[in-house]
Amino acid sequence: MPDSPPFRVVIIGAGFGGLETARALARAPAEVTLVDRHNHHLFQPLLYQVATAALSPGDIAWPVRTIFRRQRNVRVMMAEVTGIDTAAREVAAGPDLRIPYDALVVATGATHSYFGRDEWAPIAPGLKTIEDATDIRRRLLLAFERAELTEDAAARRRLLTFAVIGGGPTGVELAGAMAELARHAMPREFRRIDPAMARIVLIEAGPRLLASFPEELGAKARQSLERMGVQVLTGTRVTGCGPAGVECGEERIAASTIVWAAGVVASPVGAWIGAERDRAGRIRSGEDLSVPGHPEIFAIGDTATVTDGKGKAVPGNAPAAKQMGQYVGRLLAARAAGQAAPGPFRYRHHGDLATIGRRSAVVELGRIRLTGLVGWWFWGIAHVWYLIGFRSRVVVSFEWLWSYLTFQRGARLITGREPKGGHATPVPGQAPARELEKA
């Protein structure tokens, strides 16, 4: 049909789901527009390594344009989507762009949820974007620098206390990497403090870590973390976050640096299109991942909540988002070509994995469970495999090898300006004035 207008697919979000949708449309007679407010695709599973100074942002992020350089039916637009007109079938983006679609794929992911306590956000940042990661890196490294400068023992203790809220994979990996940083990368470099004395507290409201993994692996993770000196508090609900630290009911943990890894809420796109959503704001997608009442709109990845054929919820991780993207891409390719649609979406669970610092990881692959060093090797190879492009694979492999051999970190930079107000790290001036050198 050379003269019929092209089938226009608009994909919002260049995360794992959006990327796979566009890729699966490579040979389809479709005009694909991929809109994202960032210019890069981010490999989020390794973002905690940027936050803990092991990798540079450029190692785990790639321009979306470069990824689709050779796929000529994709047009990449860097713009913030501001609304969706489902009647006119148009996406509004930037200050005045309107992008018409025949099919729309919503793959906008999720953001941190503070369960209605948004005032905690500036004190306990979450980890979703590169800016989040370099912000957390700055807070972490500044806390050590400030502890080295202060004369006040209580202030020093608070500066060297780090709280991670949330015991899912992100919280577990972050707490492990922070313990590594303090115990292995920093010592010998300070003259007055011992970074190895840093206290890292992982706080989880539920009864155990890694709730979505088999119970045995949650227990293993806890063991590994405790062996590294991380204090693990399960069954502990956070009731307050402030400059003085974290409050859990009657208890207070005087921590200067707090990271939020507890809850996420889907992006607001579900509300814009008036779709039915669950408590976390996720769109209840149908069995072909379309939005009920809108066969031309699809919601995938963390924006959607999908029930498997067997009635089990599909997990909110990268492999699931990629599978959904591939499915919708294939479905739309068939629709564009006027062919029959594939059957309903089926999620294949390949496994779960999380790493805990140096030489330890927990891996679940169906009946196979790997822990410790074997798990760690599996984890490392799997992650390098999934990075995009030869360059990132070489650089990340080299950075890891180098860190492994030398215990050093390659990206220990304090960059960016400090936001005004809301920062939990006290400046040294809050300690009593005194001379530093005693000569």
Added chain:
Amino acid sequence: MPDSPPFRVVIIGAGFGGLETARALARAPAEVTLVDRHNHHLFQPLLYQVATAALSPGDIAWPVRTIFRRQRNVRVMMAEVTGIDTAAREVAAGPDLRIPYDALVVATGATHSYFGRDEWAPIAPGLKTIEDATDIRRRLLLAFERAELTEDAAARRRLLTFAVIGGGPTGVELAGAMAELARHAMPREFRRIDPAMARIVLIEAGPRLLASFPEELGAKARQSLERMGVQVLTGTRVTGCGPAGVECGEERIAASTIVWAAGVVASPVGAWIGAERDRAGRIRSGEDLSVPGHPEIFAIGDTATVTDGKGKAVPGNAPAAKQMGQYVGRLLAARAAGQAAPGPFRYRHHGDLATIGRRSAVVELGRIRLTGLVGWWFWGIAHVWYLIGFRSRVVVSFEWLWSYLTFQRGARLITGREPKGGHATPVPGQAPARELEKA
């Protein structure tokens, strides 16, 4: 003298000069305090490669603490110096630190000078810190993204026009790298604009480029730049910088992105200690690099203006700063040990080098002059050699090899938030509203 108080040396600034001073004191009976407001030493000669997305900040910056991990007589403090009490011999830093000294080394470098037109600063940022580099990178890459989105031909032309003000080594290297980025790294990735059509204008007030290099090399640099499509305007004085572009008398260059590489002014430390300064604010150091009237204070690097034994001014570059640092370090080591001071400072000129994009550089080594490919190889090897640590040498070499073979850039990320106001890049909304897709 085991019971006499230690000789206390305070060094302000962890650039090339400050670092070498501290290193030269490694075996001296001295207590060294190195104060810097950043936690890292920055290899400034390659900063333009971060601004043009070829390298990541972590590749060319290292924590100062890590550098002095094994030199136990150095204490590193990350704090902003706020004043110097020459009577009490104390440095004031942070909100309330006071650091007493027996000898003080001022190695605080220089910052951009807008010749009294500080209102140009937000529009035409300079390149001194990592934040400057990622800011310029964001502006550069955003300009291409916005050009791709706009329908307005005039706005697109303005977005794709880049002005570099100042034809010294930084300006020449930046303009070359920007031309490379536009011509080689970007094409095939955009669907509506051709990045190779970008116009790059290098504006120099003086009669030629690279005024501090031999005339022949300045001419070579101009040739190379023009062959890459850079428009070189010499003898052209900038009279205005604004959102509409750069004004040079009657002429106006409608550029959305402007980078300032024209002038520097020394840090204000000279004023604090009441030293005699030249027009660029540099302290006139004596022949032993001490500040006249203060035999216990030394000014080195870009903070100082020093005349060689033969009456020639020592240049303001990294090798000169390192030589000054080594000299002062040795002088203070002798003073701490109660030995005789060395003779006056002698600058040894090893050469000048600047690179111009891919496969071209100009190098002057006494009577030897290298240009083109040979110069470029020499330049690359020399720069890798001077990087700190095995990791950076491997990573930078690999990034360069990879860029060379693939024409790609490894760090093409738009990160950071846009500052409010003062940004010269118009948002697409300033173009007339229109539908993007024509279907």
